[in-house]
Amino acid sequence: xxxxxxxxxxxxxxxxxxxxxxxxxxxxxxxxxxxxxxxxxxxxxxxxxxxxxxxxxxxxxxxxxxxxxxxxxxxxxxxxxxxxxxxxxxxxxxxxxxxxxxxxxxxxxxxxxxxxxxxxxxxxxxxxxxxxxxxxxxxxxxxxxxxxxxxxxxxxxxxxxxxxxxxxxxxxxxxxxxxxxxxxxxxxxxxxxxxxxxxxxxxxxxxxxxxxxxxxxxxxxxxxxxxxxxxxxxxxxxxxxxxxxxxxxxxxxxxxxxxxxxxxxxxxxxxxxxxxxxxxxxxxxxxxxxxxxxxxxxxxxxxxxxxxxxxxxxxxxxxxxxxxxxxxxxxxxxxx
Amino acid sequence: xxxxxxxxxxxxxxxxxxxxxxxxxxxxxxxxxxxxxxxxxxxxxxxxxxxxxxxxxxxxxxxxxxxxxxxxxxxxxxxxxxxxxxxxxxxxxxxxxxxxxxxxxxxxxxxxxxxxxxxxxxxxxxxxxxxxxxxxxxxxxxxxxxxxxxxxxxxxxxxxxxxxxxxxxxxxxxxxxxxxxxxxxxxxxxxxxxxxxxxxxxxxxxxxxxxxxxxxxxxxxxxxxxxxxxxxxxxxxxxxxxxxxxxxxxxxxxxxxxxxxxxxxxxxxxxxxxxxxxxxxxxxxxxxx
Numbered sequence: 001x002x003x004x005x006x007x008x009x010x011x012x013x014x015x016x017x018x019x020x021x022x023x024x025x026x027x028x029x030x031x032x033x034x035x036x037x038x039x040x041x042x043x044x045x046x047x048x049x050x051x052x053x054x055x056x057x058x059x060x061x062x063x064x065x066x067x068x069x070x071x072x073x074x075x076x077x078x079x080x081x082x083x084x085x086x087x088x089x090x091x092x093x094x095x096x097x098x099x100x101x102x103x104x105x106x107x108x109x110x111x112x113x114x115x116x117x118x119x120x121x122x123x124x125x126x127x128x129x130x131x132x133x134x135x136x137x138x139x140x141x142x143x144x145x146x147x148x149x150x151x152x153x154x155x156x157x158x159x160x161x162x163x164x165x166x167x168x169x170x171x172x173x174x175x176x177x178x179x180x181x182x183x184x185x186x187x188x189x190x191x192x193x194x195x196x197x198x199x200x201x202x203x204x205x206x207x208x209x210x211x212x213x214x215x216x217x218x219x220x221x222x223x224x225x226x227x228x229x230x231x232x233x234x235x236x237x238x239x240x241x242x243x244x245x246x247x248x249x250x251x252x253x254x255x256x257x258x259x260x261x262x263x264x265x266x267x268x269x270x271x272x273x274x275x276x277x278x279x280x281x282x283x284x285x286x287x288x289x290x291x292x293x294x295x296x297x298x299x300x301x302x303x304x305x306x307x308x309x310x311x312x313x314x315x316x317x318x319x320x321x322x323x324x325x326x327x328x329x330x331x332x333x334x335x336x
Numbered sequence: 337x338x339x340x341x342x343x344x345x346x347x348x349x350x351x352x353x354x355x356x357x358x359x360x361x362x363x364x365x366x367x368x369x370x371x372x373x374x375x376x377x378x379x380x381x382x383x384x385x386x387x388x389x390x391x392x393x394x395x396x397x398x399x400x401x402x403x404x405x406x407x408x409x410x411x412x413x414x415x416x417x418x419x420x421x422x423x424x425x426x427x428x429x430x431x432x433x434x435x436x437x438x439x440x441x442x443x444x445x446x447x448x449x450x451x452x453x454x455x456x457x458x459x460x461x462x463x464x465x466x467x468x469x470x471x472x473x474x475x476x477x478x479x480x481x482x483x484x485x486x487x488x489x490x491x492x493x494x495x496x497x498x499x500x501x502x503x504x505x506x507x508x509x510x511x512x513x514x515x516x517x518x519x520x521x522x523x524x525x526x527x528x529x530x531x532x533x534x535x536x537x538x539x540x541x542x543x544x545x546x547x548x549x550x551x552x553x554x555x556x557x558x559x560x561x562x563x564x565x566x567x568x569x570x571x572x573x574x575x576x577x578x579x580x581x582x583x584x585x586x587x588x589x590x591x592x593x594x595x596x597x598x599x600x601x602x603x604x605x606x607x608x609x610x611x612x613x614x615x616x617x618x619x620x621x622x623x624x625x
Binding site: 126127232233234236237238239240241242243244245247252255256329330331332 | 388389390393414415418419420421422423425426427429430431434435436437438439440448449452453484486497
């Protein structure tokens with residue numbers, strides 16, 4: 001009951017956040033110089049042409065008026081029409097969303113595996129040279145941003161040792177039997193592992209580039225909180241019970257040490273989704289981020305609005321999910 | 337042959353000359369209750385940790401033997417040593433508030449050793465846990481086993497830890513200042529409980545404490561520790577009637593008497609401490625020659 005109440009409360013605050021985002025993005029992109037109409041018309045268009053087109057897209061009205069029209073559309077599920085492609089924004093955005101979601105989740109999985117492995121190995125072998133090497137590696141991974149990792153990976157595994165694809169989401173010549181845009185997921189469900197392999201080989205490098213800095217953060221924080229936890233009395237007590245050090249780390253220390261890391265992963269995951277914008281561009285990956293850059297270049301106002309709102313929905317959704325998981329893992333919070 | 341026999345155990349902080357333990361020797365016979373007394377920093381907890389293999393990484397053992405039931409623990413590889421200790425020893429920790437895992441229910445925290453290490457069936461282990469919780473006078477053991485530590489009081493948690501220590505019928509229990517973190521009102525009950533459990537199960541007990549009053553009530557013999565050095569080793573009646581070492585006498589004079597709680601106390605004088613220090617250092621020198 002209490003649980004349901006807190007979830008409802010969170011949903012309400014989420015709605016307020018989204019409304020705030022809508023207002024800000026709508027006004028900011030209209031205040032920034034640059035005119036979508038000028039981008040669309042050939043050189044030498046007359047004043048009358050400009051006026052006609054401006055009126056067609058409703059850009060002749062005052063900004064508050066435009067906002068009201070847009071919001072009433074959004075509330076009915078109509079996010080407007082893209083200026084450049086003339087397609088409904090919602091349809092465009094939803095067609096690209098699966099690609100970005102698959103990329104982000106893949107990156108998150110890689111980051112958790114890498115970071116978790118480094119933290120656990122470092123804790124198990126504390127005081128050894130391996131631990132020192134892990135610390136140095138973490139520091140390096142952390143101090144290089146994701147897009148640079150992207151370039152390094154392209155150079156290494158795309159050019160010097162070409163084992164992964166460096167652009168696109170799937171080899172264009174392959175016939176795709178998919179009905180959704182979740183290519184990676186659907187290829188598994190349809191048991192088409194040949195396609196899965198191709199898609200994974202395309203996704204691996206951008207996902208890894210996004211994952212490396214996050215893996216370093218996870219590794220560092222988890223190792224730190226494990227280190228603190230390993231000194232606690234209940235861990236010592238478990239040692240005297242005859243358990244191996246590995247068991248003590250995994251079963252006694254980890255469930256408690258993981259809590260702060262979990263919160264951080266939630267926050268960092270939203271940053272990671274933000275990072276897809278540049279990484280998708282770098283790897284010519286057909287996702288939301290790549291579309292966002294095109295939309296900004298073309299001053300496609302309705303599309304920008306749609307993408308930003310969708311990103312905001314994902315961000316708040318992830319944060320909500322993290323809070324709920326946290327409560328599920330921590331008995332002290334569950335009862336409070 | 338004693339169940340536990342520590343011979344000439346020395347330890348120091350890694351890379352530093354200062355000794356934490358100086359050729360400590362002590363014996364605990366099967367079923368014996370031995371007090372290990374000393375002021376804070378005397379190294380009494382370190383001895384318990386050395387036996388259980390839970391010394392901090394910064395401490396290294398530089399010599400000696402810890403012989404448990406005929407096996408020298410220090411000669412065993414870590415994994416084997418842990419298994420042996422897990423089967424034969426148990427710890428009653430100092431602070432019940434931090435010694436239970438906050439994210440697990442009480443039941444598994446008592447039964448896990450029985451199931452994972454000693455390969456009992458879960459049903460047997462749970463029955464054992466229920467019986468023990470009843471034995472340490474916890475009302476409604478069923479409910480307590482389903483509780484999380486934060487739902488229970490400090491006294492309750494210490495009772496649970498005592499029950500847990502006796503779960504596998506260990507031959508030796510090390511109680512590391514088990515009442516220090518508790519309310520004065522609860523201390524007495526817990527002390528009685530430990531003594532009663534020890535008597536019923538016949539377990540040898542190494543009772544680490546700074547409180548001579550506690551020792552006089554629970555123990556049969558004691559070792560007095562100063563700066564990692566065993567100054568005196570005697571039975572309880574001998575120690576309280578005719579303490580041999582001047583430091584012991586000073587320590588007794590500084591302890592409130594239960595018969596005369598308002599009587600005046602004499603702090604251990606600087607002269608006694610200086611003399612004791614000199615004695616320890618002289619013993620160190622002669623050992624190194």
